[in-house]
Amino acid sequence: MSEVSNPPQGATAEPVLALKSRSKVIAVTSGKGGVGKTFVSANLASALAKRGLRVLVLGADLGLANLDVVLNLYPKITLHDVFTGKSKLEDAIYKAPGGFSVLLAGSGMVEYSRLAPEVRDDFLRIMESLVPNYDIVLLDTGAGISDVVLFAVSMASEVLLVATPEPTALTDAYATIKVLGAQQKRQSIRVVINQVARTGDGTGITTQLQQVLDRFVNKDSEHPLKLLHMGDIPADTAVRQAIMKRQLLAQADPGCPAALAITQLATKVESAVIKHGA
Amino acid sequence: MASATDPSAIRLSDLRLDDARALLEHDPSCELPKPEASPTVYLQSVLDGLCELSLRDPLTGLSNRRHFQHLLNMEIESVARSGESVLLLIIDIDHFKKVNDTYGHHAGDLVLQAVSKCLESCVRPMDTVSRFGGEEFAAILPNCPATFGAVVAERIREAVSELGITVSPSETIHVTISIGGAYAPEWVRSTIELWTERADEQLYRAKSAGRNRVFIEEQRGVAVSADEKGMLFGHLLFGDPASAGVDGDAPGSAVADSEMNRAN
Numbered sequence: 001m002s003e004v005s006n007p008p009q010g011a012t013a014e015p016v017l018a019l020k021s022r023s024k025v026i027a028v029t030s031g032k033g034g035v036g037k038t039f040v041s042a043n044l045a046s047a048l049a050k051r052g053l054r055v056l057v058l059g060a061d062l063g064l065a066n067l068d069v070v071l072n073l074y075p076k077i078t079l080h081d082v083f084t085g086k087s088k089l090e091d092a093i094y095k096a097p098g099g100f101s102v103l104l105a106g107s108g109m110v111e112y113s114r115l116a117p118e119v120r121d122d123f124l125r126i127m128e129s130l131v132p133n134y135d136i137v138l139l140d141t142g143a144g145i146s147d148v149v150l151f152a153v154s155m156a157s158e159v160l161l162v163a164t165p166e167p168t169a170l171t172d173a174y175a176t177i178k179v180l181g182a183q184q185k186r187q188s189i190r191v192v193i194n195q196v197a198r199t200g201d202g203t204g205i206t207t208q209l210q211q212v213l214d215r216f217v218n219k220d221s222e223h224p225l226k227l228l229h230m231g232d233i234p235a236d237t238a239v240r241q242a243i244m245k246r247q248l249l250a251q252a253d254p255g256c257p258a259a260l261a262i263t264q265l266a267t268k269v270e271s272a273v274i275k276h277g278a
Numbered sequence: 279m280a281s282a283t284d285p286s287a288i289r290l291s292d293l294r295l296d297d298a299r300a301l302l303e304h305d306p307s308c309e310l311p312k313p314e315a316s317p318t319v320y321l322q323s324v325l326d327g328l329c330e331l332s333l334r335d336p337l338t339g340l341s342n343r344r345h346f347q348h349l350l351n352m353e354i355e356s357v358a359r360s361g362e363s364v365l366l367l368i369i370d371i372d373h374f375k376k377v378n379d380t381y382g383h384h385a386g387d388l389v390l391q392a393v394s395k396c397l398e399s400c401v402r403p404m405d406t407v408s409r410f411g412g413e414e415f416a417a418i419l420p421n422c423p424a425t426f427g428a429v430v431a432e433r434i435r436e437a438v439s440e441l442g443i444t445v446s447p448s449e450t451i452h453v454t455i456s457i458g459g460a461y462a463p464e465w466v467r468s469t470i471e472l473w474t475e476r477a478d479e480q481l482y483r484a485k486s487a488g489r490n491r492v493f494i495e496e497q498r499g500v501a502v503s504a505d506e507k508g509m510l511f512g513h514l515l516f517g518d519p520a521s522a523g524v525d526g527d528a529p530g531s532a533v534a535d536s537e538m539n540r541a542n
Binding site for chain 1: 359360361463464465466502503505506507509510511
């Protein structure tokens with residue numbers, strides 16, 4: 001019945017990046033795939049860029065990311081090519097339509113339990129050299145709670161968990177929250193609920209998650225985990241239309257409810273990071 | 279070199295098809311059309327026949343290793359995005375050398391064929407069984423929930439152990455198998471090597487523990503207990519209006535029950 005039967009090597013509680021760099025990194029994660037994590041990352045990045053921030057989206061989603069669909073961007077060169085010496089780092093950084101930068105990890109990191117420490121070190125080294133060029137780095141992790149995801153999250157000061165009201169998505173989100181609390185001694189996780197039927201539904205969902213957490217996890221923990229509700233993104237037909245046009249919401253339909261929700265989210269994310277960094 | 283006809287046109291008489299034809303005519307499952315009727319249809323049949331041959335193990339008729347690795351790769355790509363639960367089993371006949379040594383190689387072949395047939399009859403049509411080499415087989419079971427895998431593998435083990443294999447007019451023998459299994463990691467793109475290595479490790483455990491048994495790698499993951507789920511989705515059971523937005527899922531115990539079956 002133990003929560004974590006076999007903690008992965010390497011996913012430790014210690015910050016793996018120097019604190020100054022780490023403070024700018026936000027991991028965008030989700031328990032389950034297909035809840036709109038990549039969509040949120042890209043559109044949040046564009047909203048942050050609009051606020052005058054220098055933003056990098058780092059797709060650690062092992063080349064699965066649908067960034068091409070969301071942004072109409074087809075990065076051919078990835079971090080993997082940089083690691084293997086095939087390309088230079090600056091060639092792997094692409095300018096996205098929303099005024100932010102995109103770097104994809106590529107397929108170099110597979111089943112992470114076997115990932116060589118060199119790759120991990122390479123990754124950290126590159127993060128250290130990259131982060132100073134930006135105000136905020138959104139680390140789009142893979143779904144689930146594999147070691148790749150845990151490693152990616154361990155580089156971030158803040159975690160933004162994307163979930164939907166759908167039961168399997170909530171169960172997986174809850175599982176992810178538990179692991180992050182147990183393995184990384186996180187004290188807070190920020191939650192955004194995507195595809196809510198009505199604005200306000202997400203607050204109830206986060207409250208529900210917090211109550212379960214308090215009852216089953218926090219009660220005998222020295223590190224009580226607090227969920228911070230960052231907002232809801234309403235189910236909006238404009239989202240589908242934007243994706244079909246391969247455009248960001250801000251381009252396709254800047255006034256739609258989902259776009260407004262993402263703008264609000266960006267304000268909250270900015271203040272969270274700036275405060276943290278101060 | 280210059281020719282008045284379409285330069286891309288191929289004439290059958292220019293091709294050396296003897297070897298291919300001989301291979302295909304040797305195979306009882308393959309029937310070639312007459313080349314005179316349509317050279318295109320004939321050539322297509324030759325190519326199809328060769329592809330078919332190159333994917334199948336001749337002795338057992340199962341997928342061969344080449345085909346299996348191709349399927350495994352496709353499964354890896356799909357599972358990386360779907361997070362679906364897919365089980366890989368590696369199956370090895372216990373003490374197969376003894377069968378060969380005692381009853382001869384023909385008996386060995388009969389055993390391989392009988393076991394193959396039995397393995398195929400134990401799995402769903404969507405599953406693939408392959409002869410990996412020698413007396414080793416592999417099976418890929420897509421969409422196989424964690425709780426089912428061990429039961430299916432156990433059923434396979436039992437079915438083979440109960441199989442009477444007639445190796446000569448006077449002799450019927452029994453063999454056993456050992457099975458090692460590993461699930462694809464959820465949401466992660468694995469590789470053929472890493473995945474088979476993990477299943478192989480379990481097969482090794484099964485052999486070391488005395489053979490004729492099943493070992494399946496425990497899935498790492500966080501169990502979300504029934505109590506936790508009950509509290510998480512309690513409002514669905516009581517028809518809380520807040521649940522109405524849940525994707526058209528009918529609120530009620532059906533939702534909660536199916537959730538109970540997930541992930542642990």
